Amino acid sequence: IFPIINKLGMGIIGGSVDDMVKAISEGHKAGKGLYAMKALAGGHLIDQLEESLNFVRNIKGISSVAVGMVSSEELELNLKIFNDEEISQDLLTQKAKPNKRLFILSLCKGCGTCVKTCPNNALSLENGKAVVDYKLCILCGYCNPVCPEFAIRLI
Template sequence: MKTVMLGATGLRVHPLVYGTLPLGPLQAAVTPEEGGRLIRYALERGVNLLDTAEMYQTYPHIRAALDGYRGEVLIATKTHANTGELARAHVERALRELDRECLDLVHLHGARVADPFTDRAEVVAELVRMKEEGKIRHVGLSSHFISAIRKAAAHPEIEVIHPLINRTGMGIIDGSSEEMAAAIAESAAAGKGVYAMKALAGGNLISSARESIRFVLGLTGVHGIAMGMLSETEIDGNVALFETGVTETKLWEDLEGKRRKLRIMQAFCKGCGMCVPACTNDALQVVEGKAQVDEETCILCGYCGAACPEFIIRVV
């Protein structure tokens, strides 16, 4: 099994990180049993870091995967809280639902927060406090902002960063792919662990998946990539690519032929607009009383689905 050191954390991780977002109700909405089976399949093939978040609602899937499992598993979760009190509640819920005494990594989930160390200073302080209490091993930052990643590089309490990066720069809020890559290299040089997200731009680059994954893996300072996987075939293909660089042509041609999209059930949309500010990439607007998506801009993160009070937005 191939592993790499995650910055100065002391954690050794497989470079393929299991991103659990697609398993939950914001995207494919597979059952905890099915999601747990897929996660377990990946764990048995060497993957050892699972990426989740308060808003993903995939703790039951992880719990199912770990039932009876004896191998090493590291869990990274995220809190999108804007107060210390809510951040603590999120961490305590994760501990309870995952049946853990300590979480390996908790990120401040600030996709659209340009300066989390000012705007979410209370949250950072609370996460550090919970680390001192033994409830968190390492504190991290998840962001789509280059400016936030640069600030994290110099912040002594942030040990791991989870940045958005892909070869086209899609979804990066304040600059280019090249600029984000430079910020990532700076962070890694400062001893931060780095595992990337959105290497396929939420599926928009799936037709060139191999090229896009290799691009991110080849960037200076990137220790791993979180990938959402919904089948054994995807898991097998990614494990082989991440471990050996070898890809089975037919398998990857099939994977690269798939395309997902955001579905808004228009008949039930009330035009409240709650989804619009939740979109990290300004891909949504309300037109004539109904939410509409710009498919060329959408990165299929599913955050709009979490904001919709009618539960009518899904990535399918």
């Protein structure tokens, strides 16, 4: 089972952090393996890296945590966190927000399907086109496949 879980609840559809923790507990009691997703809320919690990862790691029933990495420094940092090792300030300063962004192309016809699909209310319609609020977008990609015009890109 792959629950979306982070300390802010970003990306959780139809519930709260507490609801998801309860669901994780039920899955664990049923003997299921649980692989946590979006522990850093698509990069929004990068400035609270250790706290955010430890929040998810300490949820009873979580078997593993998916963490995206693109550099050997990020791998080294995450290994230190998951092995409860001391982390140098130099290594901490090398962490970075994800390089991906969500783009709405001019093909958008303003149907609003993506707006209704977004679990974080990061999309809205302005002047007949979808617009992204990057402060709310966690790069989950749920909006992409529902766009009938293929106007949404996660690059």
